[in-house]
Amino acid sequence: MPELFKFPQSLKKTLFHYCPGCHHSIIHRLLCEVIDELEIRDKTVGLASIGCACFLYFYIDVDIIEAPHGRSCSAGTGIKRARPDLVVFTYQGDGDFAAIGLGDSLHAGSRGEKITAIMINNTVYGMTGGQVSPTTLPMQKTTTTPSGRDPSKEGYPLKVAEILAGFEGVAFCARVAVNTPQRVLQAKKALKKAFLAQIEERGFGYIEFLSACPVNWKMDPLSATRHIDKLAEVFPLKIFKDFE
Numbered sequence: 407m408p409e410l411f412k413f414p415q416s417l418k419k420t421l422f423h424y425c426p427g428c429h430h431s432i433i434h435r436l437l438c439e440v441i442d443e444l445e446i447r448d449k450t451v452g453l454a455s456i457g458c459a460c461f462l463y464f465y466i467d468v469d470i471i472e473a474p475h476g477r478s479c480s481a482g483t484g485i486k487r488a489r490p491d492l493v494v495f496t497y498q499g500d501g502d503f504a505a506i507g508l509g510d511s512l513h514a515g516s517r518g519e520k521i522t523a524i525m526i527n528n529t530v531y532g533m534t535g536g537q538v539s540p541t542t543l544p545m546q547k548t549t550t551t552p553s554g555r556d557p558s559k560e561g562y563p564l565k566v567a568e569i570l571a572g573f574e575g576v577a578f579c580a581r582v583a584v585n586t587p588q589r590v591l592q593a594k595k596a597l598k599k600a601f602l603a604q605i606e607e608r609g610f611g612y613i614e615f616l617s618a619c620p621v622n623w624k625m626d627p628l629s630a631t632r633h634i635d636k637l638a639e640v641f642p643l644k645i646f647k648d649f650e
């Protein structure tokens with residue numbers, strides 16, 4: 407009988423600490439499957455950021471370095487330039503990648519650093535209790551926009567994939583989601599390509615995951631998973647740039 411399910415080698419056999427219904431866990435699993443399939447586990451270095459996924463090293467069995475406060479793309483640049491034989495990825499929330507670290511993130515893409523950047527866009531600062539982030543939807547209630555994000559006051563959502571896609575140094579750029587089985591499969595394919603962009607030395611690889619934060623959205627896990635479709639109306643799911 408063909409084997410349909412295998413525990414990824416790169417995923418540590420331990421329980422996730424994430425809230426029920428959080429998509430970080432699904433994305434971690436996909437990441438491990440991709441690392442396994444590309445057979446890069448012994449030469450991969452991950453950069454963990456601030457935010458809920460800062461404990462990446464508890465779950466993913468590759469070398470992980472903490473580069474908090476939005477500096478993952480810069481620290482990753484240094485590692486990759488010193489050791490071009492390594493495969494380097496960053497794992498950052500929207501607060502880390504697109505607020506505190508926006509300069510580091512965009513310039514790494516513009517320079518065409520051969521690293522893979524993963525942004526988990528859950529439209530809030532999850533770990534610190536659900537404050538507004540650059541990607542908060544119009545009229546979305548957060549602890550710092552209790553009446554809803556009013557674009558005339560707090561601005562419009564920042565569309566990072568759309569910005570990066572315009573940079574010459576960016577070889578692959580996609581926005582994906584994991585709220586349906588079909589999207590999980592599409593997301594995995596895109597994630598693999600974001601790694602291939604650096605492995606084949608084509609340039610910066612960027613992948614953005616729309617991700618649920620049931621706790622800070624004040625929803626149950628199922629409603630939060632369905633709510634991803636609302637996010638996708640503002641942040642279209644799309645491959646913006648491909649090197650093939």
Ligand SMILES: Cc1ncc(C[n+]2csc(CCOP(=O)(O)OP(=O)(O)O)c2C)c(N)n1
Pocket residue numbers: 456457458459474475498499500501502503506526528530531532533534539
């Ligand atoms: C410079 C700086 N300001 C504020 C913080 C506090 N802080 C820790 S986690 C976090 C929010 C992280 O949000 P996000 O990156 O979206 O990740 P999530 O928790 O949603 O996965 C903040 C503001 C910090 N660590 N560093």
Ligand code: SF4
Pocket residue numbers: 423424425427428429430458528532533618619620621622
């Ligand atoms: S606070 Fe949100 S992002 Fe953080 S673990 Fe919980 S559901 Fe996930």
